[in-house]
Amino acid sequence: MTTLSALKTRRAALALSSLVFLACAHARTDVADPDADRAAMKASGPTAATCPKEVPSGTRCFTGADGAGAYYWIAIPQGWQRSTGVLVMHAHGGPETGPPKLARSEADLKRWAVTVEAGHAWAGSTYRRGGYGVTMAAEDTERLRQIFVRHFGQPRRTLLHGQSYGGAVASIGAELYAPAPGKPSPYDGVLLTSGVLGGGDSAYTFRLDLRAVYQAVCRNHPKPDEPQYPLWMGLPKDSSLTRAQLAERIKECTGAGTPRAQRTAEQNARMAAIVGAVKIPERSLVGHMNWATWLFQDLTGQRLGGRNPFGNVGVFYPGQVDGKPLDAQVPRYAADPQAQGALAVDSRPAGRTRLPTLTLHAMDDPTAFVELEGVYRAQREAGGTADQLVQVFADEHEHSYLSDTEYVAMFDAMLAWIDNGEKPTPQALARRCETLQPRWNTDGKNGCHIRPDWKPQPLAARVPAR
CATH class of the missing domain: 3.40.50.1820 (Alpha/Beta hydrolase fold, catalytic domain)
Structure with a gap:
């Protein structure tokens, strides 16, 4: 009781x-x-x-x-x-x-x-x-x-x-x-x-995995010539990136939204590397990337005072990219215990x-x-x-x-x-x-x-x- x-x-x-x-x-x-x-x-x-x-x-x-x-x-x-x-x-x-x-x-x-x-x-x-x-x-x-x-x-x-x-x-x-x-x-x-x-920890942690794996494979969110930031932030506060622009970047890298037969071999390989490591269906890639961008921006920047509730230290990511182990190329982040605690109390x-x-x-x-x-x-x-x-x-x-x-x-x-x-x-x-x-x-x-x-x-x- x-x-x-x-x-x-x-x-x-x-x-x-x-x-x-x-x-x-x-x-x-x-x-x-x-x-x-x-x-x-x-x-x-x-x-x-x-x-x-x-x-x-x-x-x-x-x-x-x-x-x-x-x-x-x-x-x-x-x-x-x-x-x-x-x-x-x-x-x-x-x-x-x-x-x-x-x-x-x-x-x-x-x-x-x-x-x-x-x-x-x-x-x-x-x-x-x-x-x-x-x-x-x-x-x-x-x-x-x-x-x-x-x-x-x-x-x-x-x-x-x-x-x-x-x-x-x-x-x-x-x-x-x-x-x-x-x-x-x-x-x-x-x-x-x-x-x-x-x-929120159980439900959203995989989206940090997705952002980290996607960046290791595609390297365009952020692009090399854009300001770099820890991916758990979602986006910097002053970013002007739109959902349409992000969808275009994802399509350019993976061919998302087009039949496999119409993608290049490189696009199919990148898509397979991402969904194989994070275990999401191809059809949900853009949606999850949106959440891992704008919702993470809100959650970490507006609700948690700029602190990170998600971590991926020690996680193994299977697969390869550019002929090298994917796991060695994925950026790593440690979670902030206070942010984890605040998220847990709320959700x-x-x-x-x-x-x-x-x-x-x-x-x-x-x-x-x-x-x-x-x-x-x-x-x-x-x-x-x-x-x-x-x-x-x-x-x-x-x-x-x-x-x-x-x-x-x-x-x-x-x-x-x-x-x-x-x-x-x-x-x-x-x-x-x-x-x-x-x-x-x-x-x-x-x-x-x-x-x-x-x-x-x-x-x-x-x-x-x-």
Whole structure:
């Protein structure tokens, strides 16, 4: 069981993290983005808005600002009543590095319109600022839940759903707002899909490997005639490099985005060296390089005071480049322990929540490695709460969205667990998904791909331990 003293310790650490980890971030955002400053001064209650065409007709939609800098969308399906209804609080992926924009939350509502179609209310925050900050985003999600309750009433059940980076947000939110003696949780259950789980160190270290290996192979990020910098910085503060320019550099070196048959032999060799050493699919190279550039710039420069949380000293990188061992040509960096600690306090779960938790992850997720699920399970085991965790895997190859039918099956299974004590098994979830197909797989593209007996390898099989 989660003890009150353990929760107080966790919350005290998180409060300290907010001072250490986020203070410079708020200062930087206020200076760089006056609009975010104005948004933080103006809270607006939910205002009726025209629903996106993707949600069912009869849905009532609302937008607003939470008073801390975040914007939000709320969607309530026709006939929804708080006494019988379910609210799904959605924690979105990313994080994006620009200022918060209402369009971001609208895009999430469009993508997860299946939630509303299934009869549940939906609410999603943009978070109060761009950039990294898992605890901050969990707080923003909870703030929006409170706004919903003030204006529309307390729902019968409230589910916390985190997708991608939002999986990290929801896993921390589940602990921040876990049940405690005399204080029930505002959430009844947690759904984590395609989750960036286990903490920022587990989830992002491989991107330092990628930057280091890429530079050893391609030597164009930075180019020899550009200012040199430690790659864990992502980019220098005053860099004007654009995503289009970086994509062109990657294409020039590896042929990324073109069929192998249309690349030169040298490009194919370089691509093979990079993905062989870092173990990512070719199709995700540009995306991961973007994260390892602009998100690293935000994380290390804006959130960690110019300190490095990632290291690759002692890591072996297989393969060759220019006829020489790759390992001997890769730049090395040692992690700063204080930066590691701040990142861990902000983003690494302790496993201390008794909230029922159900995860779904594509076996071939190209962005958030499926092996991160094992890291999260170990954290729940360490926290003594693994009995409240069910992990399910699907034979899919995407990250940003899985199957409509699978999402609905997860909602239904979670509610049966909460309401009736029917803890799902992967086998039971697969069966439930199959029974839902006639309604939800009408286009033949949203079927059930759950593999009940499949288990991922340890993360060390993909990302070398250090």
